[in-house]
Amino acid sequence: GENVEQHPSTLSVQEGDSAVIKCTYSDSASNYFPWYKQELGKGPQLIIDIRSNVGEKKDQRIAVTLNKTAKHFSLHITETQPEDSAVYFCAASRSTGGFKTIFGAGTRLFVKA
């Protein structure tokens, strides 16, 4: 079945450094790729997304890139801050494929002050 692989499972960076999380999807028909941030005791929060007709999208300190040929997409966080510490999930879905979103296993990001 379809799956999304996410790496690394844990990432520790110094405050101010950049963090990169990578995902690979298997369903070539996937065309929508959201990223969620989950803080302790809260539900996941959509932080950025990208559609397959776009190669890169940026929102302040976060950016997402998509390589459709390789079926890879990545989250980039620059100038990390302690409040960026959380679990990040990538996901993939089809806009016309019903309601199933496939989540990656998650990356636990620690930003050390």
Add this chain to the structure above:
Amino acid sequence: DTEVTQTPKHLVMGMTNKKSLKCEQHMGHRAMYWYKQKAKKPPELMFVYSYEKLSINESVPSRFSPECPNSSLLNLHLHALQPEDSALYLCASSQPTGGGYGYTFGSGTRLTVV
């Protein structure tokens, strides 16, 4: 209003109890979801409602019974649960096409079955 509200936040129930989880959204989203999340794992889809009709049931045991009374409310009725059902139960909503839009999640109900 851009929130999904879930109640209660915490619930402890015995294996013979009957309880209900509630979810409410006022964003006009016509797709609503129940997810189950175990510690250090991604959310797992349980049920999807689209326009108040059950669209997906991911082979969830019958001790979990969903209900969508109207376009803003989603309930999950629990009966005769097992300790392994202890988890964070998340409600989410989205535009009705589902796959092409991001989800708005609630903060979840932390369920402990004793």
